[in-house]
Amino acid sequence: MEPNRIDDFTWEIPRDSMPGMRVPGVVFATESLLRQALQDRALEQVANVATLPGIVRASYALPDIHWGYGFPIGGVAATDVEAGGVVSPGGVGFDIACGVRMLRSDLSWQEDVRPRIRQLVTALGRTVPRGTGGGGRLPVGGRDLDRVLSEGVGHPLSRGLGVEEDAELCEDRGVLTEAIPKLVSLRARQRGGPQLGSLGGGNHFLEVQVVEEVIDSATAERLRLHEGQVCVMLHSGSRGLGHQVCTDHLREVDEVSRALGIDVPDRQLACVPVEHAAGQRYLGAMAAAANFARANRHILAHAVREAFAAVLGGRVEGREPPYGLSLVYDVAHNLAKLEEYDLDGRVRLLCVHRKGATRAFGPGHRELPERYRGTGQPVVIPGSMGTASYVLVGTPTAGMRSFSSACHGAGRAMSRTKAKKVMSGKDVIEDLEGRGVATAASQPALLAEEAPYAYKDVSEVVRACEGAGLTRTVARLRPVGVVKG
Amino acid sequence: MPGPPKPAFEILEHTADIGVRSHGATEEEAFENAARGLLEILGAESSRDGGSVETVDVRAADREALLVSLMDELIFRTDSRPTDGIARIEVRFGGPSALRATLRWGPRRRSPEAIELKAATYHQLSVKRAGAGWVTTVFFDV
Numbered sequence: 001m002e003p004n005r006i007d008d009f010t011w012e013i014p015r016d017s018m019p020g021m022r023v024p025g026v027v028f029a030t031e032s033l034l035r036q037a038l039q040d041r042a043l044e045q046v047a048n049v050a051t052l053p054g055i056v057r058a059s060y061a062l063p064d065i066h067w068g069y070g071f072p073i074g075g076v077a078a079t080d081v082e083a084g085g086v087v088s089p090g091g092v093g094f095d096i097a098c099g100v101r102m103l104r105s106d107l108s109w110q111e112d113v114r115p116r117i118r119q120l121v122t123a124l125g126r127t128v129p130r131g132t133g134g135g136g137r138l139p140v141g142g143r144d145l146d147r148v149l150s151e152g153v154g155h156p157l158s159r160g161l162g163v164e165e166d167a168e169l170c171e172d173r174g175v176l177t178e179a180i181p182k183l184v185s186l187r188a189r190q191r192g193g194p195q196l197g198s199l200g201g202g203n204h205f206l207e208v209q210v211v212e213e214v215i216d217s218a219t220a221e222r223l224r225l226h227e228g229q230v231c232v233m234l235h236s237g238s239r240g241l242g243h244q245v246c247t248d249h250l251r252e253v254d255e256v257s258r259a260l261g262i263d264v265p266d267r268q269l270a271c272v273p274v275e276h277a278a279g280q281r282y283l284g285a286m287a288a289a290a291n292f293a294r295a296n297r298h299i300l301a302h303a304v305r306e307a308f309a310a311v312l313g314g315r316v317e318g319r320e321p322p323y324g325l326s327l328v329y330d331v332a333h334n335l336a337k338l339e340e341y342d343l344d345g346r347v348r349l350l351c352v353h354r355k356g357a358t359r360a361f362g363p364g365h366r367e368l369p370e371r372y373r374g375t376g377q378p379v380v381i382p383g384s385m386g387t388a389s390y391v392l393v394g395t396p397t398a399g400m401r402s403f404s405s406a407c408h409g410a411g412r413a414m415s416r417t418k419a420k421k422v423m424s425g426k427d428v429i430e431d432l433e434g435r436g437v438a439t440a441a442s443q444p445a446l447l448a449e450e451a452p453y454a455y456k457d458v459s460e461v462v463r464a465c466e467g468a469g470l471t472r473t474v475a476r477l478r479p480v481g482v483v484k485g
Numbered sequence: 486m487p488g489p490p491k492p493a494f495e496i497l498e499h500t501a502d503i504g505v506r507s508h509g510a511t512e513e514e515a516f517e518n519a520a521r522g523l524l525e526i527l528g529a530e531s532s533r534d535g536g537s538v539e540t541v542d543v544r545a546a547d548r549e550a551l552l553v554s555l556m557d558e559l560i561f562r563t564d565s566r567p568t569d570g571i572a573r574i575e576v577r578f579g580g581p582s583a584l585r586a587t588l589r590w591g592p593r594r595r596s597p598e599a600i601e602l603k604a605a606t607y608h609q610l611s612v613k614r615a616g617a618g619w620v621t622t623v624f625f626d627v
Contacts, residue, residue: 067499069606090606131601132528200601201601244561254550258546418498
């Protein structure tokens with residue numbers, strides 16, 4: 001499948017590339033990133049997504065695209081609800097509302113944190129539950145779990161964890177009010193309830209970073225970022241609760257979809273019309289799982305503040321905990337949302353699936369918090385472990401170009417098995433430490449799976465997003481401490 | 486001349502995730518071997534089966550969905566019993582869309598490379614006859 005070049009950052013997979021495609025595929029990438037995407041089955045998956053009933057404009061792929069299951073990772077599809085458009089649980093994935101939360105601080109890397117980074121990473125490793133198995137910092141069940149599912153970050157806030165601004169600067173102000181907790185199964189509750197406030201394993205992580213370069217100083221000022229400042233990024237999702245919600249509802253959607261005669265080229269793309277009862281049930285349960293994910297990251301951020309206070313308390317002249325550790329933004333990259341867009345001069349309600357893709361509203365969008373109305377929504381892009389991360393903002397053109405969607409990270413380039421053959425986990429730790437990155441890993445043997453060489457070049461991914469008109473780059477950060485599950 | 490014997494299961498590479506292809510002289514054996522592959526990835530095996538015996542009944546729309554449902558059952562049950570592992574699993578079909586799995590539990594054999602899987606997927610899912618035996622393919626979300 002060889003896409004046609006539209007411009008330096010845009011490629012098209014024509015609608016006649018595969019039987020059943022209702023719209024073309026559009027890939028945002030540099031030529032080199034496109035070549036990488038051609039090495040696995042990702043572009044075939046872009047074409048498969050283009051067959052979904054009700055899909056409009058195009059099946060989009062972002063520069064960090066790679067082979068997923070059903071949808072590609074880095075895939076975006078919007079369906080027209082009124083025209084029978086579908087929702088596909090596979091277009092969200094098992095880690096519902098997995099996302100990134102970024103905190104900024106008043107701390108200087110050189111003066112305040114550098115002398116104590118080792119102790120800080122050790123403390124974060126102790127304070128933040130992570131890895132396989134084990135419970136979270138705020139295990140919940142029964143009515144408390146129902147409150148998390150319906151209130152999102154409101155529940156931990158009511159328990160005295162965090163501050164009101166944490167909700168204000170979280171996507172959807174920390175809660176999707178359309179959540180229906182009773183649609184979350186007992187099994188999902190058993191699996192996830194005890195894990196609330198835990199990072200998880202795989203590619204989930206927490207990084208201490210320093211702002212290395214401010215590229216857009218006016219926007220950076222609005223985002224309260226400046227060079228030399230210490231920040232924290234954490235990547236986690238809805239843990240076992242979200243995984244089970246997807247499993248449960250995917251099974252129902254698969255059965256209903258077959259009964260309705262909806263034909264898809266990959267069974268993981270099983271889908272039903274948004275307005276079908278099974279679609280509504282999925283969206284209600286998905287929203288509840290998304291609330292769980294936001295509460296999870298909120299609790300983890302509180303743990304970060306505690307670790308900073310424990311290590312730096314009384315040791316930073318003239319300042320007190322929590323050292324200005326406050327949200328830049330919290331945004332998911334696995335979610336389906338109902339959003340309005342202008343299609344051929346008419347405002348349409350669309351179900352926008354973002355699988356490994358970040359929402360990126362441009363300036364003036366009514367859903368943005370007041371602080372970011374003028375700048376556009378912050379888009380937080382973690383790089384691969386040990387390389388740069390970026391803060392971007394959505395542009396006025398992103399709505400037209402990609403249904404306000406941007407990349408979500410560097411994007412994997414190498415399988416886990418191959419990555420482990422290149423270096424051992426121990427060697428990866430030595431390499432990171434040699435580059436000045438203090439590291440804490442609960443399973444060192446697995447660290448090689450997430451080594452920087454297993455990922456694409458995040459700087460090129462970000463350049464492609466900007467080149468395609470989806471985002472504007474605000475600042476680049478480099479890691480100084482990594483805590484892995 | 487028959488070819489070399491097929492391995493019970495093999496781990497399949499995927500850019501972000503992981504898969505298992507299993508072989509068996511019978512369809513039931515192919516399902517059992519897929520389960521063995523999954524348990525190896527999860528690090529949820531046991532060397533001794535002196536613990537409890539559990540039977541699990543699984544229903545699904547068809548054979549392929551039955552394989553996904555069995556894998557999801559094992560992910561859930563091993564997640565719920567973090568210190569126990571499965572020493573043996575026996576699968577018996579009860580018609581085209583139901584099976585009973587017998588799990589023999591024992592102390593978990595710790596693996597430094599155990600990974601947490603979110604779920605089994607329907608991506609490239611297959612249960613097929615291959616020559617005189619059966620082969621299954623299933624991918625998991627890491």
